[in-house]
Amino acid sequence: xxxxxxxxxxxxxxxxxxxxxxxxxxxxxxxxxxxxxxxxxxxxxxxxxxxxxxxxxxxxxxxxxxxxxxxxxxxxxxxxxxxxxxxxxxxxxxxxxxxxxxxxxxxxxxxxxxxxxxxxxxxxxxxxxxxxxxxxxxxxxxxxxxxxxxxxxxxxxxxxxxxxxxxxxxxxxxxxxxxxxxxxxxxxxxxxxxxxxxxxxxxxxxxxxxxxxxxxxxxxxxxxxxxxxxxxxxxxxxxxxxxxxxxxxxxxxxxxxxxxxxxxxxxxx
Amino acid sequence: xxxxxxxxxxxxxxxxxxxxxxxxxxxxxxxxxxxxxxxxxxxxxxxxxxxxxxxxxxxxxxxxxxxxxxxxxxxxxxxxxxxxxxxxxxxxxxxxxxxxxxxxxxxxxxxxxxxxxxxxxxxxxxxxxxxxxxxxxxxxxxxxxxxxxxxxxxxxxxxxxxxxxxxxxxxxxxxxxxxxxxxxxxxxxxxxxxxxxxxxxxxxxxxxxxxxxxxxxxxxxxxxxxxxxxxxxxxxxxxxxxxxxxxxxxxxxxxxxxxxxxxxxxxxxxxxxxxxxxxxxxxxxx
Numbered sequence: 001x002x003x004x005x006x007x008x009x010x011x012x013x014x015x016x017x018x019x020x021x022x023x024x025x026x027x028x029x030x031x032x033x034x035x036x037x038x039x040x041x042x043x044x045x046x047x048x049x050x051x052x053x054x055x056x057x058x059x060x061x062x063x064x065x066x067x068x069x070x071x072x073x074x075x076x077x078x079x080x081x082x083x084x085x086x087x088x089x090x091x092x093x094x095x096x097x098x099x100x101x102x103x104x105x106x107x108x109x110x111x112x113x114x115x116x117x118x119x120x121x122x123x124x125x126x127x128x129x130x131x132x133x134x135x136x137x138x139x140x141x142x143x144x145x146x147x148x149x150x151x152x153x154x155x156x157x158x159x160x161x162x163x164x165x166x167x168x169x170x171x172x173x174x175x176x177x178x179x180x181x182x183x184x185x186x187x188x189x190x191x192x193x194x195x196x197x198x199x200x201x202x203x204x205x206x207x208x209x210x211x212x213x214x215x216x217x218x219x220x221x222x223x224x225x226x227x228x229x230x231x232x233x234x235x236x237x238x239x240x241x242x243x244x245x246x247x248x249x250x251x252x253x254x255x256x257x258x259x260x261x262x263x264x265x266x267x268x269x
Numbered sequence: 270x271x272x273x274x275x276x277x278x279x280x281x282x283x284x285x286x287x288x289x290x291x292x293x294x295x296x297x298x299x300x301x302x303x304x305x306x307x308x309x310x311x312x313x314x315x316x317x318x319x320x321x322x323x324x325x326x327x328x329x330x331x332x333x334x335x336x337x338x339x340x341x342x343x344x345x346x347x348x349x350x351x352x353x354x355x356x357x358x359x360x361x362x363x364x365x366x367x368x369x370x371x372x373x374x375x376x377x378x379x380x381x382x383x384x385x386x387x388x389x390x391x392x393x394x395x396x397x398x399x400x401x402x403x404x405x406x407x408x409x410x411x412x413x414x415x416x417x418x419x420x421x422x423x424x425x426x427x428x429x430x431x432x433x434x435x436x437x438x439x440x441x442x443x444x445x446x447x448x449x450x451x452x453x454x455x456x457x458x459x460x461x462x463x464x465x466x467x468x469x470x471x472x473x474x475x476x477x478x479x480x481x482x483x484x485x486x487x488x489x490x491x492x493x494x495x496x497x498x499x500x501x502x503x504x505x506x507x508x509x510x511x512x513x514x515x516x517x518x519x520x521x522x523x524x525x526x527x528x529x530x531x532x533x534x535x536x537x538x539x540x541x542x543x544x545x546x547x548x549x550x551x552x553x554x555x
Contacts, residue, residue, distance in 0.1 A: 006356075007364075014367045017374065104543070113532040120292045200378060201379055255369045255372070
């Protein structure tokens with residue numbers, strides 16, 4: 001096959017795969033009266049910005065909450081996982097293998113089970129419908145993954161580098177802070193990226209632990225919008241477009257970390 | 270010294286994994302209502318909740334749907350992901366960029382994908398039925414007919430799962446030495462033969478891991494089904510994950526005990542497959 005033919009086939013495959021994404025954008029610009037047109041308009045001719053106006057009017061607080069929850073989850077995940085990865089990769093304490101095993105198992109626990117357990121606990125201690133409560137719950141998706149990624153990455157740091165730090169009189173903590181963390185920048189980016197995306201898109205914890213408060217994340221914003229208002233699909237899809245922006249930006253600036261994260265998480269454990 | 274660095278994560282695992290799991294098991298063994306949650310004093314019910322769900326008319330369909338949803342999703346995600354990985358492994362202009370674009374469905378929040386598919390599959394105004402109409406096929410009630418609701422959520426889930434399979438299998442392809450392909454070409458192997466005799470056997474370890482991880486993830490899938498169909502109409506797309514959620518949170522009168530019991534059955538399923546995964550992975554590292 002000629003290279004140009006392959007590119008053409010590749011373009012067609014990508015277009016088919018991304019059609020739903022295009023359709024979401026198209027519908028977000030479609031006027032209410034054109035929404036049920038038969039056949040549907042393939043392009044937003046006579047487009048409208050009404051949907052986006054509705055987002056700005058109604059969904060901004062939800063977006064703000066999601067941003068806070070996402071950043072909080074990233075901070076908590078990296079703070080917990082990076083030292084653990086360092087210990088498992090370089091200090092190899094007794095029982096470290098068992099801990100890695102527990103982390104692997106932890107990733108397999110279905111979200112609904114965690115959600116019920118958290119609900120029972122949160123109800124008793126009164127942190128339902130709170131941002132810190134949601135950050136804690138969301139971090140359970142990313143922490144085991146983060147430890148495993150950090151362990152895999154930090155195992156690759158040359159011993160000479162660590163020994164040089166010891167010779168210079170640095171203790172374990174200082175070695176970790178001034179040597180290990182700076183050279184682990186790529187893995188920090190990878191873990192932060194996934195922690196943020198998972199927290200940003202979390203629906204199950206949001207709907208069980210944060211369904212009633214004043215600070216609800218954007219996933220619930222969209223969900224409740226569909227429930228209350230299943231006619232205004234341009235506004236629903238405009239919210240969906242806006243909610244997808246972080247994923248798109250992160251993909252553009254960090255695509256190699258995305259692929260690295262998927263494969264490292266899947267294969268090298 | 271090492272444990273000083275592990276202490277935070279260990280405490281975290283105890284407080285935010287072990288304890289919620291313990292509470293969940295406790296929930297499944299007690300007769301909980303919202304009132305007993307607040308005031309305490311839920312009577313111990315032993316295995317009553319488990320007996321209740323096993324004899325529930327939803328049990329058999331939920332089990333069947335969980336199996337069908339998982340097997341069908343995996344089969345399509347994996348075969349399409351494999352075909353795409355092999356295709357994009359060739360060198361042609363734009364191949365890298367296009368492959369990166371394939372990641373988009375996987376990175377989108379599930380609520381976004383699920384609501385987009387809901388609207389695309391809408392019976393009256395959806396673009397899918399419009400396209401079918403253009404080739405002379407009558408409208409399908411994707412989300413509102415019990416015959417199609419499970420198919421609809423499988424389609425959406427396959428779409429979301431393709432990128433993961435593509436990326437992992439692609440990285441597996443990169444590990445196959447190019448000399449093997451050269452040797453096969455010298456022996457006069459056709460493209461198909463190269464795939465079945467070289468690529469496929471050498472990808473077997475990566476394929477096993479991809480499938481097992483996919484299996485564990487697919488068993489847990491909740492968002493897509495709940496947002497698109499809520500498990501309906503009349504349980505026709507209910508799986509263990511959505512059933513558990515509906516029992517616990519989907520009604521005005523929550524049934525936490527039975528909901529937790531269904532969740533615990535799901536975790537047993539996931540753990541069985543998880544242990545298989547770990548066994549396979551251990552064997553490969555030897």
